[in-house]
Amino acid sequence: MGRLRYSVPNGFTALSLLLGLGSVVTSQVGDLEFAAWLIVWCGLLDTMDGLAARLLKATSDFGAEFDSMADLVSFGVAPAILVFNAGLQLAGVELDSGQFWVLLVACGVFVLAGAMRLARFNLGTHSPGHGWFLGVPITAAGGGLLSSMVLVLIYHQDVAEVLPLHRYLPIVMFMLAILMVSRLRFPKAVIRKSKIINAFQFVNIALIFYCGIFRVYPEYLFSIGVFVLIAGIIAGRITRDQEEQQ
Numbered sequence: 001m002g003r004l005r006y007s008v009p010n011g012f013t014a015l016s017l018l019l020g021l022g023s024v025v026t027s028q029v030g031d032l033e034f035a036a037w038l039i040v041w042c043g044l045l046d047t048m049d050g051l052a053a054r055l056l057k058a059t060s061d062f063g064a065e066f067d068s069m070a071d072l073v074s075f076g077v078a079p080a081i082l083v084f085n086a087g088l089q090l091a092g093v094e095l096d097s098g099q100f101w102v103l104l105v106a107c108g109v110f111v112l113a114g115a116m117r118l119a120r121f122n123l124g125t126h127s128p129g130h131g132w133f134l135g136v137p138i139t140a141a142g143g144g145l146l147s148s149m150v151l152v153l154i155y156h157q158d159v160a161e162v163l164p165l166h167r168y169l170p171i172v173m174f175m176l177a178i179l180m181v182s183r184l185r186f187p188k189a190v191i192r193k194s195k196i197i198n199a200f201q202f203v204n205i206a207l208i209f210y211c212g213i214f215r216v217y218p219e220y221l222f223s224i225g226v227f228v229l230i231a232g233i234i235a236g237r238i239t240r241d242q243e244e245q246q
Helices: 004-028 032-055 061-089 098-123 139-154 158-161 165-181 197-213 218-245
Strands: 133-134 186-189
Touching: 004 032, 004 061, 032 061, 032 139, 032 197, 061 098, 061 139, 061 165, 098 133, 098 139, 098 165, 098 197, 139 158, 139 165, 139 218, 186 218
Parallel strands: none
Antiparallel strands: 133 186
């Protein structure tokens, strides 16, 4: 029974990895909408795997390494392939053009930065303390922002058609890559002293699960992703300055 409980969080991790692989295949065959939702589901499973590990007291070195491998596929490789194909299908990027190579390099840099971010997290060096990440996590960058961004572009093609996506997509990938390997403090979703913040976290996690399970309102997923990214970076900066002044 002792070993069996470890199979629950590892099972969520394994399913997340397989769905990430499914997203890659689905992107390649042209179904970008379903590929993006698969990445969203990977994010839900990542939340479940962490919660299960804590509730069952089933954390382990193997689980941590396995989780990182799954995260690289589900939130690194899969979103990069999704955005690359979105560039071809939605932005009209032509093969072997200059735009094609810029987008390809941007997607490669994103995956590389994600791998470096995960390796640094596993080493635990220069940790900013309990409740904080060092750099934006790959789950937020690839799972929260990129998948929902592509969904919004698919659901609102009239908007996508007027945007210079061949420029914006590489910029977004480069920007997120820099944020992942940066030394910015970024908040974790943990219980905090403020009841308002805790309520905000609980309500939004519940809404994210609702949107993901029923495949609705990607606009909300993208909006909350952008808000958390900006607010998290600002909060990390403010709290670090306050600690340095003490």
